[in-house]
Amino acid sequence: MTRWMPHATVATVIHDDGYFLLTEEMSEGRQVLNQPAGHIEFGESLIAAAYRETLEETGWEVNITHYQGLYINTSPSGITYHRHCFIGTPIKAQPDATLDEGIIGPRWLTWNDLLNAEQQQQLRSPMVIPCYRDFRDGKQFPLDIIWNFDQGDR
Template sequence: MDWLPHITVATIVEDNGRFLMVEETKHGRTVLNQPAGHLDPDETLIEAAVRETLEETGWDVEPTGVVGIYLYTAPSNGVTYQRVCFNAKPLKHHPDYQLDDGIVGAKWLTRDELLAQRANWRSELIIRCIDDYLDGNHFGLELIRPSL
């Protein structure tokens, strides 16, 4: 049996207690997620986090740290994802930016507002990453080493 984990990135962007979230359509329903996506060929993890955040929210961000590295197997399809979650500061919003297909829009939500919408989460990683961020898990970007 071939086991092919998917490398993904996610970004925690906070502004005054609100978190930048993405509403996206997945399997016919609208779900919430952090700005997140797959690593592209010839791209660094940091570049992927910046790109995915822009493509899904219209926001330019500056990564400032690493919140954590997570292994998650989706119960819906059995696929294993390795997620590298960054924290970043918002820099500039491009309200007319053409968001990726399947993206309904971006919204800023508090942790409590997210908890009230638990049935709409794409995965439990949403709250785990936010809670790790709120608990002070911020590791330096030097944790991410360039390829040789």
């Protein structure tokens, strides 16, 4: 019997005065835009992973304020991703931050910029626009909706 193992990831919607923080990166030989996102490391909480991935992919320290939701997508290669999306605000840029391999740098975009990037097929994942659309629709949950027994919650 084959055991199904989805990939657990985090992503963030970081917003400030009508702009969203994204990352510009190389993926499969092309330049794309994505939410700050990545895999959760062993022993790491979801929220800690969201902070870390945002810093590693944008060079920005952020304040994670809400859990937005779980987005599930199976890629053409057959890998299923469970993306836990968080909402946050920027604190400050870290100009000396070491960005992950393949990351070009941070990009601040408006909603219209995001829609244009979608039309131009510049987004890395089909999960990007739904996350931002849900943010615009006010979908959010308090962080204490997450119970992390390994971290001593409750």
